[in-house]
Amino acid sequence: MHRSALIPTLALIFCIHAASISQTSKKGISPKLAVTSKGKGSLEFKVDSVLKLMTLEEKIGQLNLLTSDLDQTGASMRPQYKEDIRKGKVGAIFNAYGVDYVRKLQKMAVEETRLKIPLLFGYDVIHGHKTIFPNPLAESCSWDLEAMEKSARIAAIEAASMGLDWTFAPMVDIARDPRWGRVMEGAGEDTYLGCLIAKARVTGFQGAKLSDPLSIMACAKHYAAYGAAQGGRDYNTVDISERSLRETYLPPFKAAADAGVATFMTSFNELNGIPATANKYLLDQILRKEWGYKGFVVTDYTAIMELLFHGYAADSVEAVKKSILAGADMDMQASMYDQRLPALVKKGAVPVSVIDESVRRVLLKKFELGLFANPYVRMDAEREKQNVFTTVNLTASREIAAKSMVLLKNDHNTLPLKLTAQKIALVGPLADAGRDMMGAWSAAGEWEKNVSLLKGMKGSFTSSQIEYKKGCEINDTVRSGFAEALTACSNSDVVVCALGEGAWQSGEAASRSDIRLPGVQEAFLAEVKKLGKPVVVVLFNGRPLDLTDVLPNADAILEAWYPGTMAGWAVSDVLAGVVNPSGKLTISFPRNVGQIPVYYNMKNTGRPFDANNKYSSKYLDVRNDPLFTFGFGLSYSTFLYSGPKLSTKSLGYKDTLRVTFTVKNTSTRDGEEIAQMYVQDMAGSVTRPVNELKGFQKVFIKAGETKTLVFKLTANDLRFYNEDMKFVAEKGLFTVKVGTCSDVTQSDEFELR
Ligand code: NOJ
Numbered sequence: 001m002h003r004s005a006l007i008p009t010l011a012l013i014f015c016i017h018a019a020s021i022s023q024t025s026k027k028g029i030s031p032k033l034a035v036t037s038k039g040k041g042s043l044e045f046k047v048d049s050v051l052k053l054m055t056l057e058e059k060i061g062q063l064n065l066l067t068s069d070l071d072q073t074g075a076s077m078r079p080q081y082k083e084d085i086r087k088g089k090v091g092a093i094f095n096a097y098g099v100d101y102v103r104k105l106q107k108m109a110v111e112e113t114r115l116k117i118p119l120l121f122g123y124d125v126i127h128g129h130k131t132i133f134p135n136p137l138a139e140s141c142s143w144d145l146e147a148m149e150k151s152a153r154i155a156a157i158e159a160a161s162m163g164l165d166w167t168f169a170p171m172v173d174i175a176r177d178p179r180w181g182r183v184m185e186g187a188g189e190d191t192y193l194g195c196l197i198a199k200a201r202v203t204g205f206q207g208a209k210l211s212d213p214l215s216i217m218a219c220a221k222h223y224a225a226y227g228a229a230q231g232g233r234d235y236n237t238v239d240i241s242e243r244s245l246r247e248t249y250l251p252p253f254k255a256a257a258d259a260g261v262a263t264f265m266t267s268f269n270e271l272n273g274i275p276a277t278a279n280k281y282l283l284d285q286i287l288r289k290e291w292g293y294k295g296f297v298v299t300d301y302t303a304i305m306e307l308l309f310h311g312y313a314a315d316s317v318e319a320v321k322k323s324i325l326a327g328a329d330m331d332m333q334a335s336m337y338d339q340r341l342p343a344l345v346k347k348g349a350v351p352v353s354v355i356d357e358s359v360r361r362v363l364l365k366k367f368e369l370g371l372f373a374n375p376y377v378r379m380d381a382e383r384e385k386q387n388v389f390t391t392v393n394l395t396a397s398r399e400i401a402a403k404s405m406v407l408l409k410n411d412h413n414t415l416p417l418k419l420t421a422q423k424i425a426l427v428g429p430l431a432d433a434g435r436d437m438m439g440a441w442s443a444a445g446e447w448e449k450n451v452s453l454l455k456g457m458k459g460s461f462t463s464s465q466i467e468y469k470k471g472c473e474i475n476d477t478v479r480s481g482f483a484e485a486l487t488a489c490s491n492s493d494v495v496v497c498a499l500g501e502g503a504w505q506s507g508e509a510a511s512r513s514d515i516r517l518p519g520v521q522e523a524f525l526a527e528v529k530k531l532g533k534p535v536v537v538v539l540f541n542g543r544p545l546d547l548t549d550v551l552p553n554a555d556a557i558l559e560a561w562y563p564g565t566m567a568g569w570a571v572s573d574v575l576a577g578v579v580n581p582s583g584k585l586t587i588s589f590p591r592n593v594g595q596i597p598v599y600y601n602m603k604n605t606g607r608p609f610d611a612n613n614k615y616s617s618k619y620l621d622v623r624n625d626p627l628f629t630f631g632f633g634l635s636y637s638t639f640l641y642s643g644p645k646l647s648t649k650s651l652g653y654k655d656t657l658r659v660t661f662t663v664k665n666t667s668t669r670d671g672e673e674i675a676q677m678y679v680q681d682m683a684g685s686v687t688r689p690v691n692e693l694k695g696f697q698k699v700f701i702k703a704g705e706t707k708t709l710v711f712k713l714t715a716n717d718l719r720f721y722n723e724d725m726k727f728v729a730e731k732g733l734f735t736v737k738v739g740t741c742s743d744v745t746q747s748d749e750f751e752l753r
Contacts, residue, residue, distance in 0.1 A: 046372070047363045050117065051356060058115060059359045060341045061089040065122070065298060065332045068096035068105075070443075075101050088113040089338055091362055092120035092166070092330065097129075097444060099384045102163035103376060110375045118366060118375035125167035125205075125216070126185060126441035127151070129158035131393040131565050132450075134404040135439045135542055136171065136201075138561030140187040141583040141633070142403040143674045143698055145200040151400050152204025154393050156216045160378045161387035162444075165369050166217040168265060170201035172252035173222055176599045178590065179232025181510030184439060184542030184562070186227065188586030189599045189630060191248050192693045195255035202259040210262060211370040213377050214387075220256035222267030222300060224282055225249040232596070234511050235268045243686070243721050245271070250286070257293050262365055264297045266328055268306065275310045277303040278319070283327030296361035298330040299323065305334040316340055324350055329358035389449070394566055401563035401570035406583040407556070407634040408547070414534045414556040416577025416636060417461070417494060424466050425492035426454060427485040427528065428499050429474040429521065430540045436474075436500075439542050439562025440507025449565055453498050453538065456568020460576050467492065471528075474502045475518040482527055494534045496575065497525055499550075503562060506542025515593060516546045522553075529553035538571060544589040547627055559585075577636060582672035582698070584633035584741065588626035595622060600630035600742035601689035631693070631741035637671030637703070640664045641746055644677075644738045649750050653729070657713040657750060661738045665701040674698045675738065677711045678745060682733040685723040691742055711738075715752060 051059070066084070068075045075096050077085075084090050085108045096102050102121050109119045127133045133151040142148070152170070159167060171185040174194055187197040198220065207215035225245055229236035240249070253264070264287065266277040276282055277299045287293045304323045305316065313319035320340040323331070331337040344350040370377045407415070417424065430436060432454040435447040454468050471485030472478065489495045499521045504510065516522060529535055529552075537554040539545065540562055550557065558581070563570045573579040590598045609624045610616040618624050643661025651657045663675055677695040681688040695711040713736070718729035731752050737745030 043364055043367045046367055047360050050115070050363055051359060053115060054359070056342055056345055056352065056355070058088045059355050060337055061087075062091035062117065062359045062362045063330050063341075063355075064090050064335065064338045065092040065094060065330050066090055066335070067094050067333055070095055074098070077105065082108065084338075085109055085119070086112045088115060088117070090119065092122055094122040094168075094332070096121055097123055097159070097162045097164050099163050099379045099381050103379045106375050106379065117363075118371040120166055120366060120369070120371070121164050122166035122168060123159060123164050124169065124441055124443055125155050125159045125164065126169045126171070128155045128397065128442065128564060129162065129444050130388045130446065131158060131397050132438045132442045132445040133397050133564045134401045135184045135441075135562045136186060137184045137188060137542065137587065138404040138563065139400060140193070140197055140586040141406050141561070142400065143193070143584060143586070143696060144403055145196055147400045147403055148197055149200040149204035150396060152201045153207065154396055156205045156207060157214045158388050158393065160214045160216050161380070161383040163379045164216055165371070165378055166219065166263070167205055168219045168221060169205065170198060170218060170256070171221050172198040172256055173225070173227035174249050174252065175227035175587065176597045177227070177229070177232035178515055178544040178587065179511050179513060179593065179596065180227065180229060181234060181440075181506040181512070181543065182226070182508060183544070183587060184506045185441060187252070189588060190586060190601070190693050191251050193586060194252040198252040198256040199259040202256050202261045206260065206262065210365070210368040213370070213380070213383070217262035217365060217369065218256070219263040219265050219298065220253050220261045221265035222276070223253055223264050223287070223297070224267060224276060225271050226267035226269050229269055232511050234509050238269045238271050240272070242725065247721055254291060257287070257291050262295045262368070264293070264295065266297060266299045266303055268300050268303055270310055270312070275303070275307055275312050277328055278307055278312060278322035278326045280326040288327060294361070294364075296329040296358065296365060297327060299328050299332045299334070301332050302334045304328070304331055304336045317344065320344060321349055324354060324358065329361050397564050398566035398570045398573070401566055402573045402579040404561060404563070404583050405571070405574050405581055406559040406585055407581040408559055408628055409551065409554060409557040410634050410636070411555045412534070414494070414536055415558070415575060417536070417575050419576055420462050420465065422465065422493040423491065424457070424461065425488040425495045426457060426466050426468045426498065427471045427489060427495060428497045428524070429470060429472055429519075430500050431468055431470065431496070431498035433540070436503040436540060437562060437567035438564055439503045440510065445565065451566055451568035453568045453571050456570070456572040457496070457575070459569070460572035460578070472520050472524045474500070474521070475505075477520055479520055479523070482524055485524070486527055486531065489528050489531050489533055492533060494536065495528055496536045496538060497528055498538045498540065499525065500540035501542060501545075503542070513593065515543060517550065522549050525550060525553045536575070538575070544587050546590060546592050548591050551627070580636045580669060580671045581633070582635055582674065584631050584674045585628055586630065588630050589628040591622050591627045594619070595626065598626045601691050603687055604690050625743065629741055629743050631674075631676050633674070633741070635671045635673065637665050637667040637669045637673075637701070639673045639701070639740060640666050641675075641739055643746065644736055644748050646736065646748050646750050651713075651715065651750055651752050653715045653752070655714070659711040659713060659736050659738065660708060661746070662706050662708050663699065663701060664706040665703055668703045670700065670702045672698055672700050673740065675709055676741065678737040678742060679713070679718065680735040680737070681718065681720070681730070682735060684720070684730050684732065686720065688720065691737065693742070718752060
């Protein structure tokens with residue numbers, strides 16, 4: 001590995017100053033040798049030896065994160081920012097990648113600053129870096145933790161090979177409001193599954209150890225409860241109970257912390273009146289004191305400045321004081337620590353010990369990443385050439401995309417399509433879309449490389465089988481393209497209609513109040529259906545849609561989400577039956593917007609839904625249950641569940657309950673099933689949800705074969721925050737349900753004694 005990349009100046013300084021490290025040096029530092037000379041090996045000791053050399057301004061510089069600009073000629077750095085780097089006023093840069101470019105910036109830091117402390121390079125590597133994987137929400141529908149870890153690992157390898165040390169991912173916000181555009185970045189509505197996915201993604205990004213040149217730091221975001229924004233409006237107010245915070249929204253963050261996530265990012269929202277970025281309760285009490293978290297916390301973009309708009313700070317001085325004292329270590333792009341902290345410390349309003357703690361946390365990560373040993377450790381031009389867009393990466397993207405798709409409807413076995421026998425009309429605004437296939441948050445992705453559905457189908461089927469006509473645009477009112485598309489449909493045996501949202505319609509600042517298909521797509525589909533041909537709808541979108549008017553006009557619906565670079569191949573694999581779909585929804589699809597919030601683990605209420613009783617909890621105009629519930633997804637195979645059998649009906653606090661059931665593949669096709677186990681606590685000191693996911697297994701079952709599955713449950717799995725906010729399992733009756741989704745379940749009961 002490029003030891004030669006260690007710049008001579010720094011290497012020399014490392015040697016010369018080995019003995020005198022405790023003195024302030026004008027030439028730079030040698031933390032590595034300092035440790036040797038003191039005979040102590042801990043990174044904390046190294047951190048302290050650096051800290052001792054730093055002026056207040058240099059310390060505050062380590063807490064400053066600035067963006068590079070991305071313009072048409074590539075990335076660039078504002079002249080003022082360059083000056084700031086040289087003066088040691090910047091600790092980290094984001095939106096800069098590419099070995100040549102970041103090397104130049106790193107060179108400024110390690111050759112031109114007084115202390116030669118290397119920069120950190122961060123970026124939003126959300127679902128792939130160059131090779132784009134399906135959106136995180138899509139991937140979560142695979143319920144395949146290994147696959148998600150692999151996708152994060154590949155993203156990390158590509159990112160690290162292009163000079164990056166740090167990704168602002170995973171987003172672990174529980175999201176139950178499909179109007180919120182950012183649901184596409186998370187793992188859906190369920191906390192149990194969200195925790196497992198958080199761990200898988202952190203492990204994937206960070207690899208075995210941070211010092212590995214192919215590892216990058218992960219960042220659990222957005223801390224906390226960003227997904228509970230009112231009305232699904234981005235950046236909006238969050239007002240939830242302590243119980244809901246701790247039971248639903250915090251556990252995935254805790255899981256990320258337990259998995260060793262190197263950093264946390266604050267969220268834009270306020271939580272019960274206090275903006276998260278300056279929320280001492282969240283950052284200090286829960287994260288650091290209760291969880292013992294040792295990594296550093298970065299704010300979201302200009303969030304410190306936004307405290308003024310929240311009305312939580314009268315001016316920037318107060319905003320800075322509140323943020324740093326709350327425990328926000330690094331300021332992303334507000335430049336407010338840089339501007340206001342020196343004076344606040346000098347006048348004693350912020351103790352220098354607080355600054356020292358934050359700087360320690362940042363420096364520790366720089367040591368762990370190996371940057372002090374070699375500031376160019378992730379800047380190797382050879383690796384950059386070799387590790388990006390490899391066949392292995394592209395193949396993984398294709399496989400994971402196919403696993404992430406959810407078959408929502410398949411009447412009369414419309415799917416899979418026949419490889420040669422049918423004439424297929426491929427219509428719809430997303431049938432030949434390139435850019436949209438990646439969805440949002442794929443900034444480094446190269447959309448020209450994306451495989452459109454048209455290209456994929458022409459490759460996978462016989463090209464002459466396919467006739468393509470667009471029909472309409474994604475989001476306008478023009479119907480003039482309908483006619484020729486309908487003619488193509490009339491001449492075909494089957495129609496594949498590619499509908500959905502534009503990539504820009506989900507992600508940050510992309511909330512929608514109407515989540516039906518945009519534009520005239522529903523009208524177009526209705527016209528197609530009138531022709532009487534079998535219609536397969538393939539959906540590309542980043543959030544659950546209201547499909548109430550799509551459902552009757554489609555014989556089959558494949559929710560493909562945004563599959564990434566290999567979209568067209570992956571969708572064709574499923575349409576052609578090369579891959580038997582196995583994904584299951586991790587977020588409910590409402591019948592209409594008026595039903596929101598709708599999620600599977602709601603409470604029963606004192607008047608549970610009863611279609612025959614007006615005075616039960618319901619609407620006059622729509623049912624209570626979602627159109628497609630959490631855990632739902634079809635396969636080309638069919639499965640039959642029997643059981644469960646419980647190993648005991650009376651569970652002691654130290655015992656383990658074994659829940660056994662069988663799943664038979666009753667079809668003639670091999671397939672994978674995600675078998676799910678839910679528990680309902682029938683009565684407690686606090687009311688409990690009607691269903692809680694407590695386990696799942698993804699199993700491959702051959703045609704005609706029966707598999708026996710065993711799930712284990714202990715009292716630990718039954719804990720919740722009781723009336724005194726103690727996390728305990730209470731004695732009493734529980735129902736265990738097993739099945740193919742959250743509302744088709746077979747059950748039995750046991751007692752916790
Ligand atoms: C704002 C977003 O909320 C956050 O998720 C992202 O990481 C930062 N911008 C940096 O791009």
